[in-house]
Amino acid sequence: MAKSKKKKDTEFSVADALRVPAGPVRVEDFDPGAAPAYPGEGKDDAPAQMAAMAPELSDLQERLYAAGRDNPDSPRLLLMLQGLDTSGKGGVIRHAVGMVDPQGIDLTAFKVPTAEERAHHYLWRIRKALPAPGMIGIFDRSHYEDVLVVRVDELVSMEEIPRRFDEINAFEAELADQGITLIKCFLNVSHEEQKERLLERLRDPEKHWKYNPGDVDVRMKWTDYMDAYSDVLTHCNTERAPWFVVPADRKWYRNWAVARLMLEHLRALDLGWPAADFDVTGEIARVDAT
């Protein structure tokens, strides 16, 4: 018990700071401009803080990958990114996920469902995209869209939403049973900062391609989305699949925090290296003879 407590204190600093507490919460309870558990000074030393994590992150990812090569029961990691437009899902993938060997990453961006996807249960496309053993799966959006946009745009009845919460909790418990560690991140950008970022995209011709007039339509439903996210953070925040609210007004903190969450969860897997399943001495002799 003492050992496990120590591990928690020292290794889960950011996970502890960002984990959503049990019980009813509101998005507005969380400060989008905060930088909890950040060990440096601020923006200026963020590149150095990122770089400091890189070697260990790289080593642990390689252990995860090695463990998964011949073992279907080996652990998997699944980073899920949710957040409103401009909250930085893409930025996190570029800067935090980009620190890791692309061979160990299995990235899926969930768009508006295709006709085939709509013909199936909403979890069908999610199950198809689960990472293989040894891989770090990245979900850019997820099954949570089916209780967020779907709710705000009234594509299902309001009675259906609590039923889906139960279904999602059961699904995520099933994933945990399969050895998939979920890291569910809500990138929390403020109403004001979103406006700034949309204007930035409009003022810079090199960023026009990132802008979509539909983004403003969604922004006009801000309070509906806050309600929908608040319910998700309240009802789908289980012990085995907790939510993390990542303050996202400061990009340097957001990227650092998600990289750190990956690092802390990889550490917790306590991965060794697979033992040789061949005769090492014999093989050295064979190679030496060539």
Place this chain on the structure above:
Amino acid sequence: MAKSKKKKDTEFSVADALRVPAGPVRVEDFDPGAAPAYPGEGKDDAPAQMAAMAPELSDLQERLYAAGRDNPDSPRLLLMLQGLDTSGKGGVIRHAVGMVDPQGIDLTAFKVPTAEERAHHYLWRIRKALPAPGMIGIFDRSHYEDVLVVRVDELVSMEEIPRRFDEINAFEAELADQGITLIKCFLNVSHEEQKERLLERLRDPEKHWKYNPGDVDVRMKWTDYMDAYSDVLTHCNTERAPWFVVPADRKWYRNWAVARLMLEHLRALDLGWPAADFDVTGEIARVDAT
């Protein structure tokens, strides 16, 4: 003409240095320990040389991605990595491809064909894995295995090989017609260096998972592979889809050279940013009003 000549001189330094000349060649003609067109001193400044390329590589990859978003005819890049065991296909992906935003990378590792793949023409699985518009595809092995291992292990008749060369040349011309720029890299490791690397994997328990006793069996067929690769470099080296032989005995050079090949080929696409397909002033007003 003057402009195009200048461009070639200044921008294709590594591509020019590593491109296989037309006509009959042998693998043994190329020095695995060389470092052609490397602008620095050597191993010590390689991290700085890599870092110096990163911003432009990142910018060009983003332009490629932006161009591909709504345009099925936009250019694509396809980096193909071939080479014997320990030549560093994985290392190149980790260190050179890893410099690029994972959202713009579509990586496929071709293994021993599955039953389903064997039931189809050998190009079937290749066609399925071609990158979407705007993406950089990475092939870890490729259709060349079907004229390499398949030939060495006599899985098809020797008469079939030249027929496949023609078929592959036609296929690659078809890809070029579709706007897919191929960068075909043969990572050229020496017989001696391969031995060192296999022994290193055997001596370090953290690397045992990378070792496969089958690697020695393949090593024993070294001259057969040199013949097979020499024929590939001779017969499938077309103007529109040339081969590059990347010296691979020095890992720092190998990684730098492949990153640089990507950079030079991206530059040659001369990509701008997509124009806005919405009313920019009107959208600024809409966002301002929220």
